[in-house]
Amino acid sequence: MDQAPPPAVQAEGVVKRFGPTVALDGVQLTVQPGESHALVGRNGAGKSTLVSVLTGLHKADAGTVTFGGEPAPAFGDTTAWQSKVACVYQKSMVVPDLTVAENLFLNRFDDNARWISWGRLRKRAEQLLADYGVQVDPNTRARDLAVEQRQFVEIARALSFGARLIILDEPTAQLDARGIGRLFDKLRELQSQGVAFLFISHHLQEVYELCTAVTVYRDARHVLTAPVADVAKTELVAAMTGEKSGGAVAWHAAGTATPPDASAEPVLRTEGLTLEGRFEPLDLQVRPGEVLGLAGSAASGNTALGEVLAGMRKAGGGTVRVHGEAVRSGSVPHALAAGIGYIPEDRHDQGLVLGRSVAENATLTVTDQLGPWGTVLPSRTREFARGMIDSLDIKTQGPEQPVSGLSGGNQQKVVVARALARGPSVLVAVRPTAGVDVKSKDSLLGVVRRVADEGNAAVVVSDELDDLRVCDRVLALFHGRVVATFASGWTDGELVAAMEGVGERE
Numbered sequence: 001m002d003q004a005p006p007p008a009v010q011a012e013g014v015v016k017r018f019g020p021t022v023a024l025d026g027v028q029l030t031v032q033p034g035e036s037h038a039l040v041g042r043n044g045a046g047k048s049t050l051v052s053v054l055t056g057l058h059k060a061d062a063g064t065v066t067f068g069g070e071p072a073p074a075f076g077d078t079t080a081w082q083s084k085v086a087c088v089y090q091k092s093m094v095v096p097d098l099t100v101a102e103n104l105f106l107n108r109f110d111d112n113a114r115w116i117s118w119g120r121l122r123k124r125a126e127q128l129l130a131d132y133g134v135q136v137d138p139n140t141r142a143r144d145l146a147v148e149q150r151q152f153v154e155i156a157r158a159l160s161f162g163a164r165l166i167i168l169d170e171p172t173a174q175l176d177a178r179g180i181g182r183l184f185d186k187l188r189e190l191q192s193q194g195v196a197f198l199f200i201s202h203h204l205q206e207v208y209e210l211c212t213a214v215t216v217y218r219d220a221r222h223v224l225t226a227p228v229a230d231v232a233k234t235e236l237v238a239a240m241t242g243e244k245s246g247g248a249v250a251w252h253a254a255g256t257a258t259p260p261d262a263s264a265e266p267v268l269r270t271e272g273l274t275l276e277g278r279f280e281p282l283d284l285q286v287r288p289g290e291v292l293g294l295a296g297s298a299a300s301g302n303t304a305l306g307e308v309l310a311g312m313r314k315a316g317g318g319t320v321r322v323h324g325e326a327v328r329s330g331s332v333p334h335a336l337a338a339g340i341g342y343i344p345e346d347r348h349d350q351g352l353v354l355g356r357s358v359a360e361n362a363t364l365t366v367t368d369q370l371g372p373w374g375t376v377l378p379s380r381t382r383e384f385a386r387g388m389i390d391s392l393d394i395k396t397q398g399p400e401q402p403v404s405g406l407s408g409g410n411q412q413k414v415v416v417a418r419a420l421a422r423g424p425s426v427l428v429a430v431r432p433t434a435g436v437d438v439k440s441k442d443s444l445l446g447v448v449r450r451v452a453d454e455g456n457a458a459v460v461v462s463d464e465l466d467d468l469r470v471c472d473r474v475l476a477l478f479h480g481r482v483v484a485t486f487a488s489g490w491t492d493g494e495l496v497a498a499m500e501g502v503g504e505r506e
């Protein structure tokens, strides 16, 4: 009888501590060759830490890891790790100014060659990409690749090192529906060739679409491994949260206390607001109590619009007014002073000072309110931060912990805390729940709803249907133009069709 091949990766009893925090408490994971295995859990459950251990970035304090039945390479032997496993992160690992060919052969020396033959390099790159069915010109500069192509190049690079296990950390975060479809097709094709995938995602529907097995971690511990087909979504959520049922969702627009008063003066008003190449002149009005959705894919211009509203970018023309007062364009301090709070999409570039504490980051925009005569009282800062930690369910050792020690999703919540700190009249949130776990998503969208219910205006920029469900009104953008307007009660199909430009002429 044939023996089953050894697992692509097997981790047993893995422990990892960061000072007083136990990030992994004796966890296990087994991924079979050719399997697509999901790893899910709430923010801070330990997923990224496991990835760091499996890719040789962190040394486990205890436990064993094997690849294809063989012990993991020695800690620090980067080349050996590369031949076992690779992780495709949301942030690019390729060098933007180099070509695809150069990126593919970066740090790889030709056995006997004393100099680099560019022609040969290009040929080898062409061959390599063709082997894995990746249709990208090796002469393209990496910066010009679409996210999806960049991911394909990174996967091909990993496979060419001999790795047969690829870890994908939220790979769909920046892809539109078609890009996700193409990514999944490619993954299935590689799976059929025996490549194994560990798929980390907060989008449970993607887990059901792509994966055959799922492992759940909760609070640093392993709680469940099962075939995806055997676990209902409610069970999966229950395993992640440790609670019996999900309970009622509190943030839907429909049925909220009082519908926004259509005759009230708008809190936020734009006239002829435009940014060339991004979005055409727009007249928006958001009334007290209203959450407005700006739906659209990354190329629709909705993110640029959000950034203009928040003062991150200067408008090409037109005006923004808050309570009738004009806001100077392209200035974050002026936007803040006008009462515009902003939750950016990219928390690393725009959001946080990583070396500083949770309390300091959460209060960066309100230092003027934390003590008399321009002083900042640590006690008041801590008190404010504690309130935010409770209301947003931020998993941290306490207000003093540097945000660099928080998990990705919990860092996102600190960004939200900061945007709320000033009690904004207008809250602009760009994909606010990206990277946030299923349960926190509810509380976060609940917070957006509450800001509006208190008589303010909120603008949600997103292509996530759940984010848009909190809205009273949704404008769908396509190629910089509003192509449809929906009152609450829209169906998923019609909104997706509008965002995809169905029925529009390009």
Ligand SMILES: Nc1ncnc2c1ncn2[C@@H]1O[C@H](COP(=O)(O)OP(=O)(O)OP(=O)(O)O)[C@@H](O)[C@H]1O
Binding pocket: 018, 021, 022, 023, 041, 042, 043, 044, 045, 046, 047, 048, 049, 050, 395, 404, 405, 406, 407, 408, 409, 410, 435, 437
């Ligand atoms: N460098 C670090 N220093 C201190 N603590 C850390 C560090 N990295 C992670 N932790 C802690 O380890 C725990 C697990 O974090 P990890 O990033 O693995 O979670 P995660 O499951 O990936 O969460 P998310 O879904 O939010 O990305 C968290 O409590 C986190 O605060």
